[in-house]
Amino acid sequence: MSTVLFTKTFIAKITSILRRFWWAGVQEDNSSSPFQFRSWDDICQSKDNGGLGIRDLLTVNRSLIINAAWNIATSKDPHLAAIIKAKYYPNTSFWLAKSGPTKSVFWASILQIKSTFQQHCKIQIHRGNSSIWSTPWCPLWRSIHDHLTLPNYRRNLPSTIAELWHPLTQTWNQQLISEIFNEQFTQVTNSMQVVPSNQNDVITWTPATKGTCTAKEAFNLLNSQLQMQLPQDGARAVTPRAMHILRKTWRIKRLPPYLKTFCWRLIRRALATGIRAGRHSTKISKDCCTCNSPEDDAHLFFHCTFARAVWFSAATPLCTSMLPNEQDGVQEIMSHILGQQADEEQICTILTTLWYIWRARNDKRFNNKTWTVWQVHHAVAAELALATEEHIDHEQPPLHINMRQGILLSNAGHEVPTQANDESQGVQHTHGHQLPLVPTPPLYRIGTPILLQGPRCYTDAATAPDLSQDQDRRAGLEVFIVFNYYTAYIKARMQHCSSVLMAEAAALLLAANAFSELQVQEGTFLLDNQQLVTYFNTHDSGQPPAWNIKHITQGFINKNRNCNHRIYKIARSLNSTAHILANQALHSPAMNVTFSCANQAHSVSCPLRVALEAVNLESISILAASCC
Numbered sequence: 001m002s003t004v005l006f007t008k009t010f011i012a013k014i015t016s017i018l019r020r021f022w023w024a025g026v027q028e029d030n031s032s033s034p035f036q037f038r039s040w041d042d043i044c045q046s047k048d049n050g051g052l053g054i055r056d057l058l059t060v061n062r063s064l065i066i067n068a069a070w071n072i073a074t075s076k077d078p079h080l081a082a083i084i085k086a087k088y089y090p091n092t093s094f095w096l097a098k099s100g101p102t103k104s105v106f107w108a109s110i111l112q113i114k115s116t117f118q119q120h121c122k123i124q125i126h127r128g129n130s131s132i133w134s135t136p137w138c139p140l141w142r143s144i145h146d147h148l149t150l151p152n153y154r155r156n157l158p159s160t161i162a163e164l165w166h167p168l169t170q171t172w173n174q175q176l177i178s179e180i181f182n183e184q185f186t187q188v189t190n191s192m193q194v195v196p197s198n199q200n201d202v203i204t205w206t207p208a209t210k211g212t213c214t215a216k217e218a219f220n221l222l223n224s225q226l227q228m229q230l231p232q233d234g235a236r237a238v239t240p241r242a243m244h245i246l247r248k249t250w251r252i253k254r255l256p257p258y259l260k261t262f263c264w265r266l267i268r269r270a271l272a273t274g275i276r277a278g279r280h281s282t283k284i285s286k287d288c289c290t291c292n293s294p295e296d297d298a299h300l301f302f303h304c305t306f307a308r309a310v311w312f313s314a315a316t317p318l319c320t321s322m323l324p325n326e327q328d329g330v331q332e333i334m335s336h337i338l339g340q341q342a343d344e345e346q347i348c349t350i351l352t353t354l355w356y357i358w359r360a361r362n363d364k365r366f367n368n369k370t371w372t373v374w375q376v377h378h379a380v381a382a383e384l385a386l387a388t389e390e391h392i393d394h395e396q397p398p399l400h401i402n403m404r405q406g407i408l409l410s411n412a413g414h415e416v417p418t419q420a421n422d423e424s425q426g427v428q429h430t431h432g433h434q435l436p437l438v439p440t441p442p443l444y445r446i447g448t449p450i451l452l453q454g455p456r457c458y459t460d461a462a463t464a465p466d467l468s469q470d471q472d473r474r475a476g477l478e479v480f481i482v483f484n485y486y487t488a489y490i491k492a493r494m495q496h497c498s499s500v501l502m503a504e505a506a507a508l509l510l511a512a513n514a515f516s517e518l519q520v521q522e523g524t525f526l527l528d529n530q531q532l533v534t535y536f537n538t539h540d541s542g543q544p545p546a547w548n549i550k551h552i553t554q555g556f557i558n559k560n561r562n563c564n565h566r567i568y569k570i571a572r573s574l575n576s577t578a579h580i581l582a583n584q585a586l587h588s589p590a591m592n593v594t595f596s597c598a599n600q601a602h603s604v605s606c607p608l609r610v611a612l613e614a615v616n617l618e619s620i621s622i623l624a625a626s627c628c
């Protein structure tokens with residue numbers, strides 16, 4: 001599957017075997033050719049979208065091939081990449097390769113998905129070593145030849161991106177570009193982002209936060225394109241409240257999988273009750289085997305004499321005659337008995353009870369065995385006790401509350417510093433309180449930043465939450481620096497921001513520029529974003545948390561290269577001033593820079609004012625600054 005793109009017919013054959021297997025598994029009475037009450041497309045939807053989250057094979061196959069294409073494009077295996085290049089595109093790049101006379105099934109498969117793959121690939125420009133003629137370095141790269149100004153008498157046309165820059169800088173040589181290319185092209189290149197670093201250009205898969213195309217990332221992208229909206233009415237519809245119950249049920253850890261799929265079948269109207277199954281075959285009785293009334297879901301589970309007796313004698317008695325007489329399915333009844341606030345306990349009890357009513361019905365219908373009401377209750381009680389026991393065995397250790405820092409630390413995945421651990425890292429005892437002098441990896445958290453030596457710089461950013469990918473919006477940034485003798489506030493705005501993380505990183509970049517212009521050699525950056533703090537404290541070892549903030553994070557690293565700054569995580573409560581001011585920066589209408597200085601010592605010249613005049617950041621504009 002990872003080397004050959006199968007035909008649709010072949011995939012359809014395998015899928016039909018899977019489908020039959022799935023429906024046979026849930027329909028005990030008719031396993032050879034089971035009824036399929038919901039379409040395979042519905043089943044392949046994500047669990048949050050009313051499906052079962054089963055992976056569609058065609059999508060799996062395509063995502064594996066996309067991953068193979070990525071491995072060739074990035075030369076993950078240099079030998080394989082070299083062989084394929086020699087064989088199929090000796091004179092051009094992977095990006096421009098077309099199908100030729102030599103063909104293998106593998107290469108043909110790659111070519112079939114190549115256009116989908118390329119749509120989401122781009123070169124992140126670092127030192128500009130990529131070819132401008134044959135790599136996806138700018139949006140117009142494919143039609144680059146159409147943008148040449150003609151006639152062109154140049155002997156040596158540039159070949160790499162770096163040749164379009166002023167030598168030894170990473171800034172676009174506009175004059176040169178406009179001599180070779182037309183105006184549209186010149187404009188587009190001028191807005192291209194460059195990461196200020198001297199490593200090789202990086203091929204980036206844009207839908208993935210990390211910028212790497214794994215088979216899983218490719219699957220997530222293709223699968224998100226397959227998600228559909230369920231109809232508002234008819235058998236496929238799910239009311240919002242029923243969907244809420246379904247989603248909650250999937251998340252309950254202690255419920256066994258068969259109870260979760262049972263809940264899905266109940267809500268998605270996919271149980272073979274008399275009326276539903278009777279439509280498919282005249283051999284199936286449409287009537288209830290207990291009382292001979294027509295057997296629909298509402299009757300079987302709530303209104304039949306047997307069901308009524310079960311509910312009425314339950315630990316929390318339920319009088320089902322009050323419940324609506326639902327025509328098709330039990331979505332309305334379920335939302336009635338499990339309100340919005342229903343907890344796990346209630347959902348588990350109700351579902352288990354429904355499951356044993358179903359088991360009792362099947363035993364009666366197919367094995368001619370009659371259950372008593374008490375048998376149902378005992379079975380439910382045993383099942384619940386078992387689930388709780390197993391649940392306790394596998395439960396994660398409880399959350400630890402670190403009282404000293406007032407931060408809630410989860411045990412999962414992170415080390416919670418223990419007392420002994422702190423001791424070895426050097427802890428001072430003052431008036432009975434323990435204060436960490438040096439924040440430690442991996443969290444680099446600090447509880448009392450006031451005790452730090454040197455200037456402290458608090459930063460924060462405010463922007464709309466991340467709803468969809470790369471949604472362009474503005475962000476408010478705030479930097480607030482505490483010196484021994486004065487405090488400086490800088491408010492700024494970023495016009496094009498595509499994620500919360502990007503805004504936070506931009507605030508830091510502004511702070512680094514301020515420190516640099518104010519000639520601070522040893523200071524501390526304080527922020528409440530753990531991802532960035534961890535990254536900057538360990539940045540030698542990898543990529544930033546998102547590929548599209550690399551130009552900002554690299555700028556920050558470059559700016560601090562010859563300084564001894566530290567960067568620590570503080571609790572949100574300690575960062576409230578920066579937070580409030582960042583929000584003001586986001587919403588303030590003022591476009592003119594306002595500046596004020598209330599410090600007596602600055603009457604001749606204010607260092608903040610001088611510093612800010614020197615700060616020049618491409619995408620960030622300063623709105624206001626003050627010192628006091």
Ligand SMILES: [Zn+2]
Binds near residue numbers: 290292300304
């Ligand atoms: Zn009945």
Ligand SMILES: [Zn+2]
Binds near residue numbers: 596598608627628
């Ligand atoms: Zn001042």
